[in-house]
Every structure is written in structure tokens, then in C-alpha cells.
Amino acid sequence: MNRVYLYLVMAASVSALATDMIVPALPDLQKVFQVDYSLIQLSVSGFLIIYAISQLCVGFVSERLGKIKTITAGFIVFSAGSLLCYMAENIYLLMAGRFIQAVGAGAGPVLSRAIAKDSFPAESLKKALSDISSASAIVPLLAPLAGGAMLGYVSWNYIFLTMFIFGIITVILAPKSLPGSGEKPEEYNGSFMTTEFFSGTALVSLILSSLFCFITLTPVIFIENLKFTPFQYSLVFSLSVLFFIAGNQASKLNAFTNPFLLFGINALSLVPLIIGNPDPVLYLLSAIVFNFTLGAYYPVAHFTALQIKGNKTGVASSLTGFTQTVCAGVISYCVTKSTSLGIGFEKVMGLSGLSLAILSLLVVSYLRRAKCRTGKETKLRNL
Known part of the structure; x- marks a missing residue:
């Protein structure tokens, strides 16, 4: 193993x-x-x-x-x-x-x-x-x-x-064979796509888009606006990555997987950028919390996207990977282009991150309602 x-x-x-x-x-x-x-x-x-x-x-x-x-x-x-x-x-x-x-x-x-x-x-x-x-x-x-x-x-x-x-x-x-999970997927000849697959893929794409926006916009925010040296910014970026990894590991604990809490805190972390208060300490804390909360839900979103019908996990993961890469590239490019409107890099970063967090919450809410409906229908059939 x-x-x-x-x-x-x-x-x-x-x-x-x-x-x-x-x-x-x-x-x-x-x-x-x-x-x-x-x-x-x-x-x-x-x-x-x-x-x-x-x-x-x-x-x-x-x-x-x-x-x-x-x-x-x-x-x-x-x-x-x-x-x-x-x-x-x-x-x-x-x-x-x-x-x-x-x-x-x-x-x-x-x-x-x-x-x-x-x-x-x-x-x-x-x-x-x-x-x-x-x-x-x-x-x-x-x-x-x-x-x-x-x-x-x-x-x-x-x-x-x-x-x-x-x-x-x-x-x-490369192993010659793989250990089985002990959970045999049922044979299914129809579409493997489920509500969980669509929702998980959307969440993965939104989270990666937020990260791409952070990577694209923060060099200007910290180096040009806050007058950090490139080396100082590299330390900020490294710290952000470390907290994203810390979030990945925290996702192993159920206490750190509540999407409403995580995306809510993620949205709040962007308030200093939206307000435009150029305080290095506040911006650093914002970057840390922003990356930690995204890191904590990223593996959960992938787990959700893999909940499919049948055993076409390779195709499902392939579609999710392609979708998240394209969405992140397109969204981050459009967000970066919007800085030419004169809004300011901080506000563009804050508003784009806030919008993506709200969209993530809407996807999670839709998934919860869909699960509730499915649960009620199952109970009715069993009566």
C-alpha cells in the first residue's frame, strides 16, 4: 500500500x-x-x-x-x-x-x-x-x-x-496490480454522471480559479502597491502555499470540512482587499486564511466529483481535470483583463474571490437540496 x-x-x-x-x-x-x-x-x-x-x-x-x-x-x-x-x-x-x-x-x-x-x-x-x-x-x-x-x-x-x-x-x-477498495461499484450502462459529479467538478473548478486569480494578481498587489521586494513576496507566496497544504491536511478532520463555514471565512478574508486598506499585516493574514480555507475544501470537492454511477472513474476524473484547468485559465485571464478598467488590483482580487466564494456556496446549497430530495424519494419508495 x-x-x-x-x-x-x-x-x-x-x-x-x-x-x-x-x-x-x-x-x-x-x-x-x-x-x-x-x-x-x-x-x-x-x-x-x-x-x-x-x-x-x-x-x-x-x-x-x-x-x-x-x-x-x-x-x-x-x-x-x-x-x-x-x-x-x-x-x-x-x-x-x-x-x-x-x-x-x-x-x-x-x-x-x-x-x-x-x-x-x-x-x-x-x-x-x-x-x-x-x-x-x-x-x-x-x-x-x-x-x-x-x-x-x-x-x-x-x-x-x-x-x-x-x-x-x-x-x-508502477504497481502490477492495485489493492481493491472493498467496495464494488454496481454495473451501470447509462450515464455515469450524477449530481455529485457535476457539483464536485464545479467546486473544484471554482476553487482552482480562485487560486489562479491569487497567483496572477498578488505579485502586483504586494510588489507594486505594498512595495515588497520580489524576495519578500516569494516568502508571502511560500507561506500561502504552506497554508494551502495545511488546509489539505486539515480536511482529514471532519471539523474542517463544513463548506458553509469554510467559504464564509474565505469570503470574509477578502474584506481588507475590497475595502482597499493597504496594511501589509492585514493583506498577509488575508492571503493565509484565503489559501487555508481553499486548501481545506479542495480534496473534499474532488471526493464529491468522484461519486459517480458505475466504474468509469478514469473518464470522470478526466472530465473534472480538463474542466478545472480550462475554467481556471479562462476566469483568471478575464479577471486579470478587468484590471484595465481602473478598479485596482486589490479590489479586483477581492471582488473576484468573493464572487467565486458565493458561487461555491450556491453549488453546495444546490447539492444539499438535491441530496435531501433524493433521500425523501428513497423513503417514499420504501414505504
């Missing part, structure tokens, strides 16, 4: 590793290949586009090949792309390698949650999803530091060699 746990955590971490470890090397890549920086930036943004499409496809592929075989194939493709990037002598080979990496990276994060659903009983699943979410969050914190540290001793292409080694190790760790 420990090997399966480690395997799932590594599989879930691959996309964050591939996108964040390369960030410190972007200026070096521009100098080496002598191209416009926007083309170098495409190695990150283009990766994310292909990655989102890959997420959509892997669930359907796993229905034919099986989840372990699909993840293994994905990591072989990812490793091949990493090796091509390591050997790249021009920008075109590097871009080709990045796109190949993106194709392979989609399987790990999506199917790791589906495998957890198939492998762990309900009481252990939330804990597994909390740890998978924590791993996905801590990699963006450590990967840029690791990449930057490597550049002090070796050239940029060794970053991709590290990704290649990571991919190969994950393939080696």
Missing part, C-alpha cells in the same frame, strides 16, 4: 514539476537560443494548453488500456519529451520536446485520483486525496528552488534530465 501511495503522489506531481522547475531557466533559454522572450514563454503556456487537452483524453484511453498502463504510457511519453528537451540544440526541438512532455503529463494527475477512488475505501479516500493535493501544491513551491539551485552548478538542460529521471523512476514504481 505504501508503494501505491508513493506512486500516486509522484504521478500527481508531474505537471507541476514540468511547469515550475523550468521557470528559473527561462532567461537562460532566451540567451542560448537567441529568440524573443514570448517564444520562450510559449514553452510554459503552450505546455499548459496541450496538457489540458491531454487531461481530457486520458480518461477515455484508460477505459481501454487500464489506468496503470495509461499512466505508465504517459510517463514513458513524458520521459521521451524530457530527453528530447535535454538534447535540444535549437528552439524548435525544445518546443517539440515540451509538447511531447505535455501529452504524457496529463495522465498522472487525472488518473491518480481515479486510482485512489478504486483502491481506497470511502473513509480512507479523503485522506489519500488530501495527500495527493498536498503533493501537487508543494511541488510548485520546491521545483523553482531546485531549478534555480541547479543552474548555479550545471547548465539548463540538466533540469530536463532531472525530469527524465523522475519519469523513469515513476514507471519503475
